[in-house]
Amino acid sequence: MSAASVFSRIQETLGPLAACKISTETRMDIETSPERLLQAVTVFRGLNWGFLSAITGLDSTGAAAAQPGAGPASPATPPAGALAAAAGSAPADGHLDVLYHFCQGPSVATFRVRLPREHPAVPSIGAVVPSAVLFERELSEMLGVEVAGLPKGKRQFLSDDWPQGVHPLRKDFSIETAAPVADSAPAVGSDEPPGTFIVPIGPQHPALKEPGHFEFAVDGEIVTGASVRLGYVHRGIEKGAEDRSWVQTLYLVERICGICSHIHATAYALGVEALAGMAVPPRAQAIRTIVCELERIHSHLLWLGVAAHEAGFDTLFMYSWRDRETVMDLLEQLTGNRVNYSVNLLGGVKYDIDAAAADSIRRGLDYLEGRSKHYLKIVTTDESFLRRTRNVGTISREQSERLGTVGPTARASGVTIDLRAAAPYAAYGEFPITPVVDEKCDQEARFVVRVKELFECFRVIRRILDRMPAGDLSIPAPRKVAEGEVISRVEAPRGELFYYLRSTGGVKPDRVKVRTPSLCNWAAVVNVVVGQKLADVPVILAGIDPCFSCNDRSLTLRRRGRPGSESVEAWSWEDLRAYGIRYYGGGRR
Amino acid sequence: MADEKSPSVTAEAAAAPVKLPGAFRKALDRVALWSRINSPWLVHFNSGSCNGCDIEILATLAPRWDLERFGVKLWGSPRHADVLVCTGPVTRLARERLVRVYEQMPAPKFVVAIGSCGITGGVFHGCYNIVGDIGEVIPVDVYVPGCPPRPEAIIDGVVQLLTKLKPPKPKRAAKAAAGSGDANATSGGGGGAA
Numbered sequence: 001m002s003a004a005s006v007f008s009r010i011q012e013t014l015g016p017l018a019a020c021k022i023s024t025e026t027r028m029d030i031e032t033s034p035e036r037l038l039q040a041v042t043v044f045r046g047l048n049w050g051f052l053s054a055i056t057g058l059d060s061t062g063a064a065a066a067q068p069g070a071g072p073a074s075p076a077t078p079p080a081g082a083l084a085a086a087a088g089s090a091p092a093d094g095h096l097d098v099l100y101h102f103c104q105g106p107s108v109a110t111f112r113v114r115l116p117r118e119h120p121a122v123p124s125i126g127a128v129v130p131s132a133v134l135f136e137r138e139l140s141e142m143l144g145v146e147v148a149g150l151p152k153g154k155r156q157f158l159s160d161d162w163p164q165g166v167h168p169l170r171k172d173f174s175i176e177t178a179a180p181v182a183d184s185a186p187a188v189g190s191d192e193p194p195g196t197f198i199v200p201i202g203p204q205h206p207a208l209k210e211p212g213h214f215e216f217a218v219d220g221e222i223v224t225g226a227s228v229r230l231g232y233v234h235r236g237i238e239k240g241a242e243d244r245s246w247v248q249t250l251y252l253v254e255r256i257c258g259i260c261s262h263i264h265a266t267a268y269a270l271g272v273e274a275l276a277g278m279a280v281p282p283r284a285q286a287i288r289t290i291v292c293e294l295e296r297i298h299s300h301l302l303w304l305g306v307a308a309h310e311a312g313f314d315t316l317f318m319y320s321w322r323d324r325e326t327v328m329d330l331l332e333q334l335t336g337n338r339v340n341y342s343v344n345l346l347g348g349v350k351y352d353i354d355a356a357a358a359d360s361i362r363r364g365l366d367y368l369e370g371r372s373k374h375y376l377k378i379v380t381t382d383e384s385f386l387r388r389t390r391n392v393g394t395i396s397r398e399q400s401e402r403l404g405t406v407g408p409t410a411r412a413s414g415v416t417i418d419l420r421a422a423a424p425y426a427a428y429g430e431f432p433i434t435p436v437v438d439e440k441c442d443q444e445a446r447f448v449v450r451v452k453e454l455f456e457c458f459r460v461i462r463r464i465l466d467r468m469p470a471g472d473l474s475i476p477a478p479r480k481v482a483e484g485e486v487i488s489r490v491e492a493p494r495g496e497l498f499y500y501l502r503s504t505g506g507v508k509p510d511r512v513k514v515r516t517p518s519l520c521n522w523a524a525v526v527n528v529v530v531g532q533k534l535a536d537v538p539v540i541l542a543g544i545d546p547c548f549s550c551n552d553r554s555l556t557l558r559r560r561g562r563p564g565s566e567s568v569e570a571w572s573w574e575d576l577r578a579y580g581i582r583y584y585g586g587g588r589r
Numbered sequence: 590m591a592d593e594k595s596p597s598v599t600a601e602a603a604a605a606p607v608k609l610p611g612a613f614r615k616a617l618d619r620v621a622l623w624s625r626i627n628s629p630w631l632v633h634f635n636s637g638s639c640n641g642c643d644i645e646i647l648a649t650l651a652p653r654w655d656l657e658r659f660g661v662k663l664w665g666s667p668r669h670a671d672v673l674v675c676t677g678p679v680t681r682l683a684r685e686r687l688v689r690v691y692e693q694m695p696a697p698k699f700v701v702a703i704g705s706c707g708i709t710g711g712v713f714h715g716c717y718n719i720v721g722d723i724g725e726v727i728p729v730d731v732y733v734p735g736c737p738p739r740p741e742a743i744i745d746g747v748v749q750l751l752t753k754l755k756p757p758k759p760k761r762a763a764k765a766a767a768g769s770g771d772a773n774a775t776s777g778g779g780g781g782a783a
Contacts, residue, residue, distance in 0.1 A: 158681075158718070159680070159681030159682040159718065160682070161681065162681070168717050168718075173717075203683070203686050204632075204634050204667065204686060204690050211634070211635050211636075211683060211686070231682050232635075232636075232637070232680060232682050232683045232686065233635065233636075233637045233638065233677065233680060233683065234637075234680055234682065234718050235637055235678065235680055235713045235716050235718050235719055236713075236716035236717040236718040236719065237713070237716065239716065239717055240713065240715065240716040240717075243715065251712060252712055252713075255639045255641070255711075255712050255713070255736075256639060257639055257640055258638070258639040258640035258641025258642070258643070258644060258737065259640050259641075259644060261639070261641065302644060305651075318651065318652050319652075321647075321648065321651035321652065322651060322652040322653060324651075325648075325651070325653045328648075338645070338737075338739060339641040339644065339645060339737050340639075340641050340736055340737065
């Protein structure tokens with residue numbers, strides 16, 4: 001079904017609930033009110049179209065203030081505590097917008113809800129769309145939108161000494177007035193039932209190189225509850241982007257994640273180029289695509305090693321990391337750096353691939369192809385390894401779709417979801433890719449999908465090298481970017497990466513919203529470990545290729561108390577900390 | 590019976606620690622320092638990094654660089670580690686945990702900060718959730734610049750630290766060694782900015 005016919009069907013179905021506006025071939029805006037939102041989303045979900053890709057919160061005060069005749073300064077949010085000064089300069093007539101982006105293939109349908117700055121509130125759509133809870137949590141903390149139906153007062157990804165009522169993505173927030181760091185967070189009581197045996201892991205722990213705190217409630221060897229507290233590497237990049245120019249932000253977003261740095265920069269650059277109406281030379285797009293695929297090879301080999309290490313197969317870790325150096329050498333040869341290659345410019349790329357570089361890439365790929373065949377054989381035939389992966393951590397296709405997983409995690413559950421094929425960007429239009437899907441849904445399938453994807457990478461890189469378009473590497477980018485908004489979605493090594501960019505016509509972005517693939521996959525993994533053996537937990541965690549640095553914003557807890565009674569609750573840092581102190585039997589830090 | 594005896598034994602031990610003869614103690618210290626320099630155990634903590642430095646630290650353990658052949662071991666527990674290898678700017682939430690990891694390490698302990706973010710906050714300087722660089726939170730002995738530094742640079746940073754720990758050569762420093770008496774004097778406390 002074409003996007004246009006889908007959109008008209010959505011329009012018919014929603015009827016009087018919302019005002020639909022089709023802006024481009026692939027985008028539709030659905031304006032509704034907070035009162036009608038839940039009903040509209042419920043009706044919309046009845047169509048069984050798309051998945052909730054992200055929720056973006058916008059503070060339109062900046063835009064309003066830029067217009068002549070904007071209202072005089074008056075405190076718009078009731079300030080709390082030490083940050084009172086922050087609210088002084090906000091015009092009272094500003095408003096907030098909440099955007100719910102549902103995506104399928106290249107099409108995006110966006111529900112837009114406009115809210116007043118004072119006491120903004122929306123209903124939670126978590127009952128209809130379970131994966132929305134994470135995004136709503138982020139919305140309530142970052143913009144102070146009250147989401148009815150979410151537990152109140154629980155800190156998720158801001159630190160615990162962050163003052164109440166201060167929301168960093170509001171336009172009237174400023175870093176100068178942010179509260180000083182308290183020496184220690186206040187400890188509060190916890191309501192953990194006595195007798196539950198909890199295994200706490202992290203945030204500093206030997207298995208994963210990034211900080212994340214996990215707690216597993218166990219009954220013997222079986223996990224009965226799992227919680228994760230992230231936020232240790234939350235840096236405030238979305239707000240930081242608003243203080244930087246369009247070009248500076250390119251280098252900031254590149255450092256959201258060091259493993260998939262290029263894809264972040266590519267998503268951002270593609271978005272800005274679309275906003276500014278720049279026609280990027282085809283050679284630049286081809287080079288971008290080659291680096292995207294080289295990065296995918298490096299990321300998948302890295303994952304293969306780490307995941308094998310979690311299963312106790314250190315030999316495979318060492319071999320795959322040895323072979324990964326081949327692709328690191330290629331990246332260094334092309335760009336001068338092993339990580340954070342900085343290939344992209346707004347309007348093109350910095351580095352060319354000449355005949356000599358193309359030859360060394362081909363040689364490297366030949367070697368890696370032979371090795372990948374070997375790895376595919378290992379992960380599908382090694383008996384002792386299969387005992388750790390076969391029928392372990394199964395995420396069924398239904399679960400996968402319901403919980404909104406993306407990328408190789410979803411593809412290993414039989415869901416064909418790959419933006420490179422569904423909505424080609426950069427040079428994927430001319431050099432198409434075939435999604436690799438596996439129906440087995442278990443840990444083995446995740447190994448198979450990722451290793452098989454390597455062969456697709458090799459194939460598409462060779463094809464681009466053989467038919468490299470001639471021409472310039474870049475075109476000049478304007479200092480100011482035309483007013484408007486754009487959604488840029490690309491397929492990162494871990495799944496769909498979502499960027500929402502808004503410009504008010506200035507030298508700086510008005511809003512940069514990033515939704516990274518790991519955030520989508522967390523919900524699935526926390527659900528799936530319940531009922532598994534504790535010893536399998538590291539393997540399952542590694543299965544989604546978790547990346548903390550890009551998704552650090554949330555906490556979820558799923559507990560299976562008595563058989564049949566399942567509830568979702570959330571723990572704040574205070575809870576976890578108090579629990580930790582009690583657990584270790586002392587108050588000494 | 591054991592209940593009555595054991596408290597008095599521990600109290601005694603606490604009141605009067607075993608006194609070793611000076612020469613014996615010096616020899617033990619020398620052995621400890623020798624083993625520390627030749628086989629330092631590292632513990633890694635990411636206090637807000639983008640992963641770039643972390644994967645390069647891991648790469649130093651992979652076959653191409655293979656740090657373990659020099660006796661260097663990346664270890665999970667801070668309680669067994671000599672050197673804290675730290676990456677990233679320090680976020681508000683990670684700050685307390687970084688201090689806690691540092692405090693759990695036995696003295697003498699050392700800190701190597703990897704990457705530009707650890708030096709100045711790097712590209713994240715000014716972001717609201719950044720407390721500052723690593724040196725603002727715990728004392729740092731060696732900074733390794735780069736975004737991210739190459740694995741060779743990370744190894745060099747650790748080697749620089751170990752070189753700093755080495756006691757002065759006997760020939761040149763015969764007099765100085767006779768005066769100081771404590772082999773750990775060069776390393777004690779790790780930076781001293783605490």
